[in-house]
Amino acid sequence: MEKIRQTREIPVIAEYDVVVCGGGPSGFIAAIAAARGGARTALIERYGFLGGMATASLVAPISVFNYNQRRIIDGIPWEFIERLIDIEGAREEKPSGNITFSPEKYKLIAQRMVLEAGVSLYFHSYITGCKKSENNLTHVILENKNGTEAIAAKYFIDCTGDADLSYQAGVPMQPKSSELQPASLIFMLGGVDTDSLPKIRHNEHKVNYHDLDIRQAFEDLDIDLPQYGGPWYCGILANDLVLVNMTRTYADMANNREATNAECVLREDVFTFVDLLKKNIPAFENAHLVMTAPQTGTRETRRIKGVHTLTGEEYIEARNFDDAISRGCHPVDIHSSSSNNQLCEFLEDAAFVPYRCLIAPGFPNLLVGGRAFSADGISSASVRVQASAMGLGQAAGVAAALCAQYGTNVSEVDIKKLRNTLIKYGANLTN
Ligand SMILES: Cc1cc2nc3c(=O)[nH]c(=O)nc-3n(C[C@H](O)[C@H](O)[C@H](O)COP(=O)(O)OP(=O)(O)OC[C@H]3O[C@@H](n4cnc5c(N)ncnc54)[C@H](O)[C@@H]3O)c2cc1C
Known part of the structure; x- marks a missing residue:
């Protein structure tokens, strides 16, 4: 293939403690969590609204907050649902904790909560690359109507769903499954x-x-x-x-x-x-x-190869981890790309996700939230749904704020402090 070389100077338009890439369910929750943790936070999103698959691909409902009458995903994600319910923008279906919602009101409440938390929003900005200094990411590169711009940060959270930032940064990816789950236009x-x-x-x-x-x-x-x-x-x-x-x-x-x-x-x-x-x-x-829907819905693309890869076996048997930071309770839900079939395996109990699935070896200032986290095709087929994606975003945001506060690498975060902060926010990490 012919290649051209283009060199240009890119203006660095701002600098933050934490930059969250992608404003879907995991990303906007991560940004709120990071900002509430005291980090100067920016959120970059390619569309002109938040919600990712929930709004751009009209994916409804939001699955699933409860298991056996218990709220499993809690904290900022549930606060968001309560705010939606308050303006008649959502209805909880009990006992499952599925949420039927109005996509327009979703956009509104997500945006309000992000702005109230003090997050700087960059809409209509497509992330196309990053700059590194040794292994540290120093800048994210975005394209928008202003041209090509760079934003500097101490920590980055990749919530693009497709692991776009991690891919650009050179993070190894999980082996591509022989059959990705299909795309659907709702x-x-x-x-x-x-x-x-x-x-x-x-x-x-x-x-x-x-x-x-x-x-x-x-x-x-x-x-x-x-x-x-x-x-x-x-x-x-x-x-x-x-x-x-x-x-x-x-x-x-x-x-x-x-x-x-x-x-x-x-x-x-x-x-x-x-x-x-x-x-x-x-x-x-x-x-x-x-x-x-404005965009065909994407169930599965890239996932990072993190410090730990959550396996289907660990997940289905609800194995607990010392560094558990979020949960999942949706069935393992695998849609076939080559037939009309679906494999749907219900869980025996609400499962756990360890922090090590949000970070990659050798990338000291990068976290991943949402469906691009480090998992095999089985556990990710459950965690990918919106409530658990939000739970991962919450954990990534809290972790990034702690790292910014103490100046630590993402692999050195004080796990006890991280878990306690998440529990203080309302996350259920125990029963
Ligand atoms: C057909 C279908 C049905 C589904 N059914 C359900 C269901 O019933 N219940 C349920 O809870 N979940 C369901 N899901 C899954 C769920 O919608 C997603 O897995 C979830 O939205 C993942 O959240 P996320 O934040 O990780 O990523 P996403 O929702 O994909 O959000 C990623 C965000 O990043 C932005 N972005 C991506 N790349 C860039 C870039 N380069 N630059 C800037 N911004 C970028 C996107 O615009 C988007 O806002 C379904 C998904 C599909 C496709």
């Missing part, structure tokens, strides 16, 4: 008879809320259909509006060409499925397509 329908959709609420534990009646109806049609999953649907607290999650295709969404192709293929598929639903499923007879 769409919103209006005019749906929601009363006749029994699977619209996700309140119970150990239930897969896919609509088997629709699957059967589609199979009975005996025609060639694009690949699909579920379908799963979720309300957004508005009468006849429903988010439908059913399209799927294999794509490495961290590869620009594959992501482009996925967007095009799935947009065609949305129109095919809307037509089929209207013609064959009475609840959708009067439905119309309101919108597709």
Whole structure:
């Protein structure tokens, strides 16, 4: 491939204690946690709003805060949900602790909480690289309408979902799984008879809320259909509006060409499925397509190879760790990229995530929050959901603030202090 060399001077526009890259569920919580811990914090996000998959890809519901009647993910993530509930932007489905929410109110409350915490927000800024001095990251490079800019920081938290910053910094990645989970373009329908959709609420534990009646109806049609999953649907607290999650295709969404192709293929598929639903499923007879998500949803791309890789075995048996900093209680939820199937394994107990999964050997000032943490394909297939991603963000933010306060490397953080601070914030790290 032909290569060109371009050298240019990049203005360093600001300097912080902590820079959080990516404003999805893990990132905006990490930024709030870091700022509340006393760190001068910036949050960089490529879109003009927060929420990541929750808002840019219309992924609903937020799964899952509770296990066996206990709140497992708590602290700032739950404070966010309470703030949403206060403005009628969310409903808790009990006892599971699934959250149905309004994507617009999600954006608003996330932004309010970030700004109230004193975080500097950089929207419409795409992170394209970083500068290092030996192993330390010194600057993150972003592109926006101002041109190319650099921001300096003492500590960085990668919450891009795709481990973009870590990848740019040269952190080794987990071996690429032979079959990444599929990408899905979620769409919103209006005019749906929601009363006749029994699977619209996700309140119970150990239930897969896919609509088997629709699957059967589609199979009975005996025609060639694009690949699909579920379908799963979720309300957004508005009468006849429903988010439908059913399209799927294999794509490495961290590869620009594959992501482009996925967007095009799935947009065609949305129109095919809307037509089929209207013609064959009475609840959708009067439905119309309101919108597709701005971005095709990404379940799985890169994950870092951290100090520890959380295995499915450790996770499913709910092994506890001295450095446990967050939890997970969603089933191991693996969608097939090559068929319409899903493997869904319910947990025996709420599981633990150790701090060592958020840091990489030889990278003294980098933490990772959210789905790019260090895990195998099994444990990550549970932790990737939004409540546990928020839990990882909270832990990464608190850890970064402590490091900034004491001037330590991320691998030298005082684990007792970290856990105690998280517990003080409300995190449940014990039962
Ligand atoms: C189809 C589908 C269905 C799902 N179903 C559920 C469900 O029912 N319940 C549930 O809880 N979870 C579900 N999930 C999983 C969940 O949505 C994600 O795993 C979760 O959002 C991960 O959070 P995150 O913060 O790690 O990453 P993300 O949500 O991906 O957020 C990453 C953020 O970083 C930003 N970003 C990325 N790269 C850059 C860059 N280079 N520069 C600047 N900004 C950048 C993005 O714009 C985004 O805001 C589903 C996911 C998909 C795709």
